[in-house]
Amino acid sequence: MMNKEKSKALFEQAKKYFPGGVNSPVRAFKSVGGSPLFIKKGKGAKITDADGNEYIDFCCSFGPLILGHAHEKVLSAVTETAADGTSFGAPTEKENELADLILSNHNYIERIRFVNSGTEAAMSAIRLARGYTGRNKIIKFEGCYHGHVDSLLVKAGSGLATLGTSSSAGVPEGTIQDTIVLPLNNKDAVEEAVTKYKGEIAAIALEPIPANNGLLLQEKEYLQFLRDVCDREGILLFFDEVISGFRVGFEGAAGYYDIKPDVAAYGKIIGGGLPVGAYGASAEVMNTVAPEGPVYQAGTLSGNPVAMAAGIAQISECLKPGFYDELEMKTEIFCREVQRHAEEKGYPVSLPHKGSIFWTAFSSDKIQSAADIPQNSGELFKKMHAELLERGIYIGPSGFEVGFISEAHTDDNMNEAVECFKESLDAIFK
Numbered sequence: 001m002m003n004k005e006k007s008k009a010l011f012e013q014a015k016k017y018f019p020g021g022v023n024s025p026v027r028a029f030k031s032v033g034g035s036p037l038f039i040k041k042g043k044g045a046k047i048t049d050a051d052g053n054e055y056i057d058f059c060c061s062f063g064p065l066i067l068g069h070a071h072e073k074v075l076s077a078v079t080e081t082a083a084d085g086t087s088f089g090a091p092t093e094k095e096n097e098l099a100d101l102i103l104s105n106h107n108y109i110e111r112i113r114f115v116n117s118g119t120e121a122a123m124s125a126i127r128l129a130r131g132y133t134g135r136n137k138i139i140k141f142e143g144c145y146h147g148h149v150d151s152l153l154v155k156a157g158s159g160l161a162t163l164g165t166s167s168s169a170g171v172p173e174g175t176i177q178d179t180i181v182l183p184l185n186n187k188d189a190v191e192e193a194v195t196k197y198k199g200e201i202a203a204i205a206l207e208p209i210p211a212n213n214g215l216l217l218q219e220k221e222y223l224q225f226l227r228d229v230c231d232r233e234g235i236l237l238f239f240d241e242v243i244s245g246f247r248v249g250f251e252g253a254a255g256y257y258d259i260k261p262d263v264a265a266y267g268k269i270i271g272g273g274l275p276v277g278a279y280g281a282s283a284e285v286m287n288t289v290a291p292e293g294p295v296y297q298a299g300t301l302s303g304n305p306v307a308m309a310a311g312i313a314q315i316s317e318c319l320k321p322g323f324y325d326e327l328e329m330k331t332e333i334f335c336r337e338v339q340r341h342a343e344e345k346g347y348p349v350s351l352p353h354k355g356s357i358f359w360t361a362f363s364s365d366k367i368q369s370a371a372d373i374p375q376n377s378g379e380l381f382k383k384m385h386a387e388l389l390e391r392g393i394y395i396g397p398s399g400f401e402v403g404f405i406s407e408a409h410t411d412d413n414m415n416e417a418v419e420c421f422k423e424s425l426d427a428i429f430k
Ligand SMILES: *Cc1c(COP(=O)(O)O)cnc(C)c1O
Pocket: 117, 118, 119, 120, 122, 145, 146, 147, 148, 207, 212, 240, 241, 242, 243, 267, 268, 277
């Protein structure tokens, strides 16, 4: 067994400072047991914990690190920019640079506003949709996550097209009374809701590539259906691309499926590993935002020059020819190899993937909605997580989290990972 004494001691100390010892709940290893690893450093595809154990990292900070850890160009952009001051509360050229890099290579949005997190981006996008349409209700889907925004922390109630119930304490009934929660991949549920609340729905919000409750890949045809319903009903289609943006292609899921959202939110990759979020839309819709329009939204550190510099450095790399094809190929091979092993041995395991996002599903069936996920997945994931860690593979500590592959993952890393996944599955199903 690996020595994890230092991580354990640091966690004991952290529990005196932070609720549950962490600054974001999924880090706490609650669903897999034991203490979280404290990470000392990362380079390329590898991270080293406080005890000096090394892992190939498939968490990649839950998505932002598409170039891997401590990429030279991102690092030098950050240090050079920080040397000239870290924040001014006044515009800087770096904001123009990152915006220009994005907008001149993106056919689906015309204006953008930088914020500080994915949560802030989603929250602001919802406000914008409401302000623009003058309507209050939002449709969201069970199995999609949009950050810890009050009105979106809602789970399905009983029955289709009924109002949901809050999935967090501290969210008043009044805050969620305008949120309608529907199952994914179910057109009737959408039709029923837009009929029932005709003229009241501001936005249909979803992750076009739902990747926060496993990887619940939707058909393009279903996404197009949502686009058509929105056009027909005067509803804005809101793509939360905080994971998929700059991940499955530079233009995210919008570009991947060639479906234009009316509003989109970004985060994770856009900041090169520093805290950045953004929301964007057509010029007409974005001009509803202050100071141009009546929808208020602001931020002391928004467009922070150091974070902008990291974003510029990272997404410039993403624009290199073949960047996404190579990542997709690497992911495809990895998933195929592991899944083939599972099929040969008769394990109920499949590895759905899109771009460089993958997930281990404990089922051989296609999983397209939260309800499709087998009940025993949590127990199996817990075992797999422990087996992988022991073999030097780090993945997010929850079975609902997807894995990410970065440019820095070498063929050697990937081959090693294939073997470790195979051995771990053998250990679980032996
Ligand atoms: C991570 C995520 C968010 C929240 O972003 P934070 O930066 O954690 O606030 C919102 N939406 C989606 C789809 C995400 O994956």
